[in-house]
Amino acid sequence: MNEKKNLVITIGRQYGSGGRMVGKALAEELGIHFYDEEILSITSEQSAVGEVFFRLADEKAGSNLLYKIVSGLKPQLGKPSMDADIVKPENLFRFQSQVIKELASQESCIIAGRCGDYILGREKEAFPGLVKIFVYADTETLIRRTMEVDKVDEKEATKRVKKINRERKEYYRYYTGGNWEDWNNYDLIINTSCIDLEQTAILIKDYIKLRGIEL
Template sequence: MDKSKLVITIERQYGSGGRIVGKKLAEELNIPFYDDEILSMTAEKSAVGEKYFRLADEKAGNNLLRKIVGNLRFPAGIFEEPKTEGDVTSPDNLFRFQSEVIRELAAAESCVIVGRCADYILETAGKEDLVKIFVYADIPTCVRRTQETDGITDTKEALNKLNKITKQRKSYHKYFTGKEWEDVTNYDLPINASKLELDQVVALIKDYIRMIGYDI
């Protein structure tokens, strides 16, 4: 199969190293990498201030959104066209804007997209040549990598940050997809990175992509 059509999405536990894996993978495949770049791209396309997208970014549990998503209900019509008048900064509408950008990126070129329910957005849109990855690790590994990456010396502080972000991502994913974020059956290749170096995780993903028929 032609890798020019391939889009790889990576959902990741905080501290698992998934973002670094995604960036390394994109570099080795010589394809674009998108993470929070999506926020600035969406802000530009929608003419909505980037601060609103950053406030809502994978954070369905924060104070701004708690009233809306407290029951973790799946919102009807989430893939309708985004509103350009009225309550344009509602979480649902911001997600619609972001979903449009993700679909456009996937249609234009091969790429690696990290987070933001891209796996669900593209699968629901009928995207072919889609590989969905989930990178996770045990708590000690996630805490250690959080300390290393974020420069946190206190183990308890790193654990608290890990737990907070994990809770936010679970709530966000559940609200916008109706699925459990950590359910490995949602993904093509779930990877436990606890005992692997991140370069090994990249190699594992590349091996999998070759196994399913892509020439990379």
């Protein structure tokens, strides 16, 4: 259990839970890269597809959500197409998935959202240092933190929390066929309503040590 391997932490996070800030702080402490929106820029450069297309589709379900839910279909994580369908949401997801796997293969890092747990978890043998985290909080905490961070009033914060978390849930279902809030998808689930973000980072670090993964 002590062999050296890339530590790759995926963080699924409810909007307002502080998951992004936890991931960023943890990455700085561990001396590894934290990838969130940076994934969009890297994917755009590698695919030669404008970054705006990736931003428009970022953590949002494709246009055939109802059909996908009813049929249970999900895109194959094969090589992305370079044909006329290059900017279709499913193809953009393939490009992004390819980048996430490349990053995880090359270095220890933390990846925020974007179905990272599903993409890397499908190939467990290739990523033995994978740790899948989900960060959530009660509604009151989500709204309060959104008010503090986004500098908005309670009404706007409530709207953002509901909208963005719904989009993330639909995105996950669209591309994985699974439930974003199914705790079976993750190794460690943390409620940040009860502890602060610094304590959350310490908890994740302690868990990694217990797993026998070198930091």
